[in-house]
Amino acid sequence: MTCPFCAIVAGEHPANSVLRDHAAVAFLDTRPLFPGHVLVVPPRHIETLDDLPPDEVGPFFTQVQRVARAVERGLDADGTFVAANNRISQSVPHFHVHVVPRHRKDGLRGFFWPRTHYTAPEHAESVAARLRRAIDSAV
Template identity: 70%
Template sequence: MSAEGCLFCAIATGERPGNVVFSDEVAFAFLDVRPVFKGHVLVAPAAHAETLTDLPAPSVGPFFERVQAVATAVERGLEAGGTFVAMNNRISQSVPHLHVHVVPRNRKDGLRGFFWPRTTYDGPGEAEAYASRVRAAL
């Protein structure tokens, strides 16, 4: 199920490009185009839901199992010391499709509190290289 005009639904169906690292009937995960750190992944439910409260209760567990798998893959694939896992509901949610941020973290990486400086990839090749590393760890 997708919503008309939803950017994330368009990425899930392949109508729009995205560095997808995982996809199944429950969720899909892809690189954030404005990452906090390179390798920052967004995990979204395959069926359109705007917020966590809109996700049907039976879907919550399976969805977060995918979030857990992606967090593990980001750590392993990128050799990160850990991850920062977060979600916004409406406020600060730039795309109205539920998504969880999985951000690779390392000690002294400069991230403090909820100030999220953003970076960019050097180009499509570098983005795909990061996506490939996470994909291989899944």
């Protein structure tokens, strides 16, 4: 079985990409908590945070931080929820960090959240484009 995130990194599976460099690849979650929910993954297959080599942790999380800023700025979010499952509830066994836009009183509570869908492929692409612009304009 091929890792779906490795397939996205390799360009073998389509994704709404928002960032790609040597340290991280970021793309929209196809089952977002809210539009703009981004997954940030290491470009090579790493199963858990524990498996991420120490010299890659800083560069990887610098990009997570960059995406979180872009989500707030690009989507006019009040903040972000940044989280990673490690083994338990890790739906894809490729380490990934969720960056979710948050707004006051958005209804997100606890750890049992309903997932939504983008209204159309164009909706997902427009959200991804906003995030790419925010990433490109970051200092």
